[in-house]
Structure formats: C-alpha cells, structure tokens
Amino acid sequence: MPTSVMSTSSGDDGRTPSAAISAAGLRKSYGDKVVLDGIDLHIPAGSVFALLGPNGAGKTTAVKILSTLVTADGGQAQVAGHDVARSPDGVRAAIGVTGQFSAVDGLITGEENMLLMADLHHLSRREGRRVAAELLERFDLTEAAKKPASTYSGGMKRRLDIAMTLVGNPRIIFLDEPTTGLDPRSRHTMWQIIRELVTDGVTVFLTTQYLEEADELADRIAVLHNAGIAAEGTADELKRMIPGGHVRLRFTEPAAYRSAAAALSDITRDDEALALRIPSDGSQRALRSILDRLDSAGIQADELTVHTPDLDDVFFALTGPAEAPTQPSRSSRPTQSEETVR
Structure with missing residues (x-):
C-alpha cells in the first residue's frame, strides 16, 4: 500500500x-x-x-x-x-x-454568465449587477461583457x-x-x-x-x-531530494585547472574542456566551501556554473519517465536550474 x-x-x-x-x-x-x-x-x-x-x-x-x-x-x-x-x-x-x-455558456454574453451565477448565489438583482461589474473589471473583461462568450x-x-x-x-x-x-x-x-x-x-x-x-x-x-x-x-x-546537483568550474589555463583539481576533492575531471564537476546541493554554504578552498589555494576559476535539479527531475524520479507532464515553452526565459557566473 x-x-x-x-x-x-x-x-x-x-x-x-x-x-x-x-x-x-x-x-x-x-x-x-x-x-x-x-x-x-x-x-x-x-x-x-x-x-x-x-x-x-x-x-x-x-x-x-x-x-x-x-x-x-x-x-x-x-x-x-x-x-x-x-x-x-x-x-x-x-x-x-x-x-x-x-x-x-457560450450562447450568452459574459455579463449574462456573471448574472446567472449571481442568481444561483441568491444575490439581489442590484447586488448581483454590482458584483458582476466589479469582477468583470477586475478580470479585464468589461469591454467584452456585452459580447457572446463564444467569441x-x-x-x-x-x-x-x-x-x-x-x-x-x-x-x-x-x-x-x-x-x-x-x-x-x-x-x-x-x-x-x-x-x-x-x-x-x-x-x-x-x-x-x-x-x-x-x-x-x-x-x-x-x-x-x-x-x-x-x-x-x-x-x-x-x-x-533528487541527486545530481553539482558545481562546474571551467578554466582557460591548464596550470590553474591542475591546481584546482589537486585542491578539491570528490571531483569529476574533463581534461579536454579544462572543467571540474563537484557534487553540490547548490546551497550558499556548499558554494562558499568550494570558493574558500579555491581562495586558500590562490586559484581563480574562469567560469562557475551551479546546476540544481528542477521539478522535471523530481517528477521523473518519483513517477518514472513513461508519462512526462506537459511543459510550456521555456524558449523565452533561461532555465531556473542553471546559473552561470563569469
């Protein structure tokens, strides 16, 4: 169960x-x-x-x-x-x-739909018209109030x-x-x-x-x-709750890359990209720990990227990948689960 x-x-x-x-x-x-x-x-x-x-x-x-x-x-x-x-x-x-x-009801106007609901709530005619007018204005529907809802x-x-x-x-x-x-x-x-x-x-x-x-x-x-x-x-x-969060450090100088790899623990190396991946929950404390170790070694990363799981990851982890939920387009904004600091 x-x-x-x-x-x-x-x-x-x-x-x-x-x-x-x-x-x-x-x-x-x-x-x-x-x-x-x-x-x-x-x-x-x-x-x-x-x-x-x-x-x-x-x-x-x-x-x-x-x-x-x-x-x-x-x-x-x-x-x-x-x-x-x-x-x-x-x-x-x-x-x-x-x-x-x-x-x-598409056969009647927006205002008539509102007045019908007012009648169902047993509001007086005067009170119903007042409430309907206020809500139509609040929801920016005043101009369309007299038009059939089907339009x-x-x-x-x-x-x-x-x-x-x-x-x-x-x-x-x-x-x-x-x-x-x-x-x-x-x-x-x-x-x-x-x-x-x-x-x-x-x-x-x-x-x-x-x-x-x-x-x-x-x-x-x-x-x-x-x-x-x-x-x-x-x-x-x-x-x-979901594993997979990490911090990615990228370097332009091979010497700095090697020094950082030696200064940090539990890392995944990408020698070709001169990048290091460190498991992290993305919290301020975890990020500060990484930066403090770099500062102590006198190392400056050229790019730092924080990757954290998003609700997509949570959903798939809890329900499996078979039935993905519908997603709105995100092309108009950056993802919330990734932030790059240069």
Whole structure:
C-alpha cells in the first residue's frame, strides 16, 4: 500500500498552522481501479497548494471529493472547518471550483454568465449587477461583457470562468488544471490572478501538469503517484531530494585547472574542456566551501556554473519517465536550474 510522506511546517509559536483543507486516509476506487489509497493533506489558509501527477493519477478525483462532487470510500476530510461527508452544504458555501472544462455558456454574453451565477448565489438583482461589474473589471473583461462568450479567446473564457467562481466570495478555490491549452501570455495573466487571490487571503488548491506553474505559484507541492502521495514539500525541498546537483568550474589555463583539481576533492575531471564537476546541493554554504578552498589555494576559476535539479527531475524520479507532464515553452526565459557566473 502506498504511503503518504507528510512534511508540514509549524508556525513561529511551534503550532501547526490552521488548515483550510485537511484530509486523513482518503481513499477512492472505481471498480478494481484504486485511485486514492489513503492520502493525507494539510493545507494552511491563505496559501497555494499544487497537486502534481501523471494523467489518471487521481488529481481530479481528489478535487471532486474535497469539493463534495463525489464521495470518498474511506478516510476523513475537512474543508473550511466543515466535514466533507457530514456537512457538504457548509463546504459548498465556502468554496469555488473551476474545473478542467470551462463552465462558461457560450450562447450568452459574459455579463449574462456573471448574472446567472449571481442568481444561483441568491444575490439581489442590484447586488448581483454590482458584483458582476466589479469582477468583470477586475478580470479585464468589461469591454467584452456585452459580447457572446463564444467569441472569447481561450484566455478570456478562463478569466470569465474564474470570475464566475468568485461571485460567491469563496475563501477556498479549487483550480483543476486552469491553464491547460492557454498560450504563454494568457498563462502568465492567470498566474497573476492567482497571486492576487492569495494576497486577498484566498486559499488555492491547484492541480496542474505544468511543472513551471507549480514552481512559480505553489507554497507547497505534492506529487501523486500509484494512488498515494509520493512526496510533499516546498519546491526547494523536493528538488533537494533528487541527486545530481553539482558545481562546474571551467578554466582557460591548464596550470590553474591542475591546481584546482589537486585542491578539491570528490571531483569529476574533463581534461579536454579544462572543467571540474563537484557534487553540490547548490546551497550558499556548499558554494562558499568550494570558493574558500579555491581562495586558500590562490586559484581563480574562469567560469562557475551551479546546476540544481528542477521539478522535471523530481517528477521523473518519483513517477518514472513513461508519462512526462506537459511543459510550456521555456524558449523565452533561461532555465531556473542553471546559473552561470563569469
């Protein structure tokens, strides 16, 4: 049976932060297929939690259980202080859900979509129009508000979808792969919206296949694999779990290269490139140790490059290489896992 690896941090007073979402031993099967096999969660209020995993790993099932859309086979879960099984109405009143597929009705305008949600939340006509107008402005949809939603771009529909989710002023939002299919500009716009929500105190439960997205947004990340949580922690904590980090020193003078090789231990040499590779976790302390040894020997490297594992490495190490998650284009920016100092 898979086991959950929990790693929660305590507050300054030593107590565990209050949880907006918590689960213990959550289980779900469909026929002979075990989807969730006893997962545990503790998600502090006002944070972003990202759940990663291959296709079919159970991410959407977890969202559906926590948002009361399906019933768990076992275990317990609380959302906004309400037991998911015993008080589903309390949970629903506190949350908003944006699924993988847009809930926008393309046959009516953006404004009409918003007013429909206001009616479903039993807002008065006046209050509904005020809330709709404020959210349409916040999500930069005012100019398109009178147009049929079918004419909206993918990014606009996604923004409208989240705006509709916010009509009821939820303090916890489930975003199930919210940027799938969006272009890079729309994806970054969505990231900014999520950051603003958290700044306002909203808790965000995010499922995604974009590892860069989790790295950018999440306070904590869990990797779901084989029906259990394979690992959980901050992005940096997960990256440190994976071996392969190193520092590469390159020299232009053979004499300096040989002196550095003699001064340093546990190295891999590349005599042709005059380069040395030293295992390292990429921390400031490890880097300082290497530089201090070079300084003591009076050696100056011509190039120093720090290589650290990224979330791609974490994902593949925990789930295997067979099912790689979709990645957005990174051609517009340098990789975060490699930094060169000249």
